[in-house]
Amino acid sequence: MKLKRSLVCVTILGIVLVGCHKETTKEKNQVASKATQQKTMTKVQNDVNEMIDKDYKYVIKNMGIPYNTIYYIKNKNLKESNAMQDINTSSYMTLVYPKYTGNNELDGSALYININKNKVVNVETNSFSSQSIITVDENYDIMIEKNDNEKSAVSLEEYKNIDLGEYIGVEESRINEIVGNANYDLTAYNYEGNRVVKSYRLKKDNKVLEKEILTISIVDNKIKSIKTIESDKFVKIIKGALLE
Numbered sequence: 001m002k003l004k005r006s007l008v009c010v011t012i013l014g015i016v017l018v019g020c021h022k023e024t025t026k027e028k029n030q031v032a033s034k035a036t037q038q039k040t041m042t043k044v045q046n047d048v049n050e051m052i053d054k055d056y057k058y059v060i061k062n063m064g065i066p067y068n069t070i071y072y073i074k075n076k077n078l079k080e081s082n083a084m085q086d087i088n089t090s091s092y093m094t095l096v097y098p099k100y101t102g103n104n105e106l107d108g109s110a111l112y113i114n115i116n117k118n119k120v121v122n123v124e125t126n127s128f129s130s131q132s133i134i135t136v137d138e139n140y141d142i143m144i145e146k147n148d149n150e151k152s153a154v155s156l157e158e159y160k161n162i163d164l165g166e167y168i169g170v171e172e173s174r175i176n177e178i179v180g181n182a183n184y185d186l187t188a189y190n191y192e193g194n195r196v197v198k199s200y201r202l203k204k205d206n207k208v209l210e211k212e213i214l215t216i217s218i219v220d221n222k223i224k225s226i227k228t229i230e231s232d233k234f235v236k237i238i239k240g241a242l243l244e
Contacts, residue, residue, distance in 0.1 A: 039063070039099060041111055048123040055118050056088055059095060066095040067110070067149045072140040076241060081235055082127040089118045092140065098128050142242055145187045152182040153201035155210050156228075164226045172196075172221045179214070190242045194220050196242045199234060217241045 040062045044050045051059065072092040081087050097111040110128035114121050161177060175198070184198040196218040202209045215237050217225040229237060 007153070015138070020181050035152075036062065038100070041099065041198055044111065044123055044152040046074065046127065046161040051113060051120045051123050054120045056115055059113055059115070059120065063095070063113070065096055066113075066146050067098050067147075068096050069146045069148060070094045070096070071142075071146075073142040073144065074139070078142055078235075078239060078243065081239075083232060087144070089236070092116045096128070124161075138191075141191045142188060142238070144186065144238070145185045151201075151208075152202035154179045154182045154214050156202045156204045156209070156212075159202070159214065159228075167223050167226060170223055172218050172223060175216060175223070178216070178226065185213070188238045188242060197238045202228065 008141050019188065034237060040050070048191070069092060071087055072094075073087060074091075077087070077090045081090065093115050095113040095115065099109050099111065101107050106128065108128060109125055111123065113123050148175045158180065159178070164178075167174060167178060179200050182200050185201050186199045188196070188197045191229055198216045198218070200214040202214055202218075211231055212228055212229045213228070214228050215234070217237075225243075
């Protein structure tokens with residue numbers, strides 16, 4: 001599971017991933033429409049300079065929310081961060097935008113926009129499938145994957161009926177007994193890959209909660225802790241779990 005090796009991190013069905021950014025209401029209103037996104041994507045494909053040196057907000061405004069986001073973070077930057085917005089402006093990240101055919105079907109490729117310290121440094125087109133590979137640079141200590149396309153959530157009512165103590169120290173493979181069919185919204189790894197934190201959306205009365213998430217910490221493939229936290233405390237949780 002070492003992150004020195006290549007990790008499968010993009011799936012068509014949205015089973016996995018990526019980036020973690022919460023926009024303000026104003027910023028959400030500035031997200032590109034589908035038509036604008038496709039128009040901008042075509043322009044960028046023809047001339048990558050359309051995006052080079054632009055900042056994160058510019059990309060979101062013109063390209064829309066990515067399918068997923070991958071963050072590569074140094075320990076120093078994580079220690080100095082208190083929220084995902086801090087990580088957005090200080091880390092290296094890759095935003096993934098799948099391409100669609102005229103029938104709105106995936107065409108098997110995607111636009112990968114690489115941002116370093118809030119500036120676009122590279123744009124390229126690569127394959128996009130369940131076998132897409134991301135290689136973690138040895139210069140980074142932490143990787144965070146956020147699935148911006150993920151909408152599933154864990155039922156808070158069902159979660160509260162689970163004896164969580166029964167799962168502390170058990171194999172990670174039993175996580176589904178806690179979260180059911182929900183896919184994780186975000187996952188963070190240390191470089192060695194032996195420490196992992198996964199977060200899941202929560203829902204109550206079929207409505208996704210905005211300010212509360214479920215986190216599960218894993219060490220050496222065994223569940224170490226299970227807790228619900230305020231969503232803006234996620235960075236604090238991964239600092240404690242991955243930097244200790």
